[in-house]
Amino acid sequence: MTSAPFSKAFTIFNTDENGEPVEIMSYDTNAATYIAVSISICRGMLRHPTVKDTFKGFAKDIDPKQSGAWYQNLPKENAAELFIEKVLERFPLVFVDKSRVNPNLMASHWRRGWGDDGHGFDTHDQAIVINGLRVRTMCLAGAMGEKADPTSDAQKRFRSLLFQLAVSFLHELSHMFLTFLGRGKVGTPPHMSVAVDGSSEAPGPEAGRYLETSLFGGFLNVFRDTAEDDDQVCSYLPTLADGLAWELIRPLGRLMLPFQEGGPLPNFAGDD
Numbered sequence: 001m002t003s004a005p006f007s008k009a010f011t012i013f014n015t016d017e018n019g020e021p022v023e024i025m026s027y028d029t030n031a032a033t034y035i036a037v038s039i040s041i042c043r044g045m046l047r048h049p050t051v052k053d054t055f056k057g058f059a060k061d062i063d064p065k066q067s068g069a070w071y072q073n074l075p076k077e078n079a080a081e082l083f084i085e086k087v088l089e090r091f092p093l094v095f096v097d098k099s100r101v102n103p104n105l106m107a108s109h110w111r112r113g114w115g116d117d118g119h120g121f122d123t124h125d126q127a128i129v130i131n132g133l134r135v136r137t138m139c140l141a142g143a144m145g146e147k148a149d150p151t152s153d154a155q156k157r158f159r160s161l162l163f164q165l166a167v168s169f170l171h172e173l174s175h176m177f178l179t180f181l182g183r184g185k186v187g188t189p190p191h192m193s194v195a196v197d198g199s200s201e202a203p204g205p206e207a208g209r210y211l212e213t214s215l216f217g218g219f220l221n222v223f224r225d226t227a228e229d230d231d232q233v234c235s236y237l238p239t240l241a242d243g244l245a246w247e248l249i250r251p252l253g254r255l256m257l258p259f260q261e262g263g264p265l266p267n268f269a270g271d272d
Contacts, residue, residue, distance in 0.1 A: 012094045019099035020118050034138050041166035054215045055080040078227050083180045092123045098132035107168040109175040113184035128172045171208035
């Protein structure tokens with residue numbers, strides 16, 4: 001599966017084993033195609049009214065006095081719309097980081113300061129870094145899935161990985177939204193924390209989980225069989241307030257929110 005229609009819409013960089021950018025990824029590779037498909041899924045989510053409303057609610061939970069206040073004369077709903085428009089017009093730079101050795105760390109965004117008003121915010125001055133190990137896993141799954149029946153486990157695995165990356169992009173865009181609102185100079189407000197019942201993890205401010213919980217009713221997590229290796233099947237599941245994980249049904253079907261949920265998966269372990 002190779003294609004090259006993405007060069008104008010997306011810019012994807014390869015990094016070396018030290019995490020240093022070395023080249024723009026060739027757009028006729030499977031890796032670039034699969035990443036672009038995940039970006040397209042994320043972009044589809046951003047166009048969905050429910051997702052837009054979630055970003056607007058997210059903006060309302062931010063105190064302009066603590067975020068540079070450049071948008072103090074702009075309704076917060078408009079600030080959210082402006083951010084989404086900018087991301088849809090030109091997606092942030094994407095870096096495939098081959099230096100990451102933890103397969104459970106899917107993506108990240110480091111806030112980069114900017115000094116203009118909201119109309120001067122440039123998405124190509126911002127970046128989302130994704131895990132090179134997971135991209136490799138996705139490519140292997142894609143190679144297996146292309147030869148398999150659409151209803152097979154191999155196809156399900158591949159679709160789950162595409163969906164996993166798409167939601168990771170959405171998660172990191174919530175962090176970037178704070179960069180947009182706060183000019184990259186403020187952290188996540190303390191009240192934006194999500195606790196899971198029964199978890200030993202102390203809740204702390206986390207913009208991505210906060211937005212996901214508002215959107216999905218729980219933040220999405222990787223659940224995998226700990227007896228398998230790093231290239232195993234991964235599923236994205238919502239971790240709800242009661243600490244249970246519920247499988248998402250047909251995650252790559254038509255985007256319908258809220259997502260349908262299957263039964264709980266008590267025999268799987270979650271990774272952050």
